[in-house]
Amino acid sequence: MADRPETRIDAADRARASAALDTHYAAGRLSTAELDERRAAVTDATSRAELDAIFVDLPDTVAPPAPAARPTRDWSLVVAILLPIVAIVVATTTGSWWWLLLIPAGGMFFAALPTLRKRRR
Missing domain, CATH: 1.10.287 (Helix Hairpins)
Structure with missing residues (x-):
């Protein structure tokens, strides 16, 4: 099922988005101030659309968060x-x-x- 823009996000989505921002920052695409602003926006985001808006001007080399696969139990x-x-x-x-x-x-x-x-x- 494709994610709809109004789909609510969870803590794992926010963690993946924050990690993606760190990667963009390490690549030099974001300044420290921009990183802080976008991290605050990730923390406040509640829907997929809000999260996508944070990444709209960044290249897709680091994809915004995708749903994680469930780990298998040994x-x-x-x-x-x-x-x-x-x-x-x-x-x-x-x-x-x-x-x-x-x-x-x-x-x-x-x-x-x-x-x-x-x-x-």
Whole structure:
């Protein structure tokens, strides 16, 4: 969905806009006074149109903020942490020590996981 000018912006959009202003400042396109004025305008902006107006006279080499992609969660870390806990609980409740073998087996699997991921790419 394309962003409409009246779309409200969030803190992440403001942070990206501020970083873009820093890049323009570092490239010499803005003076210190202009940078301060535009940063204040970014802080006060509430819509995409207000944010776009701040960048209207600057080249598109640094794009105004775009919506960020959601980070992906690495479930292997969660499983690596929970596996020993589950193994100990199951071994204690069943009275069978064989379940404790899941701990070193899981450790070996998660140690080899980065290599397996590289081969798959």
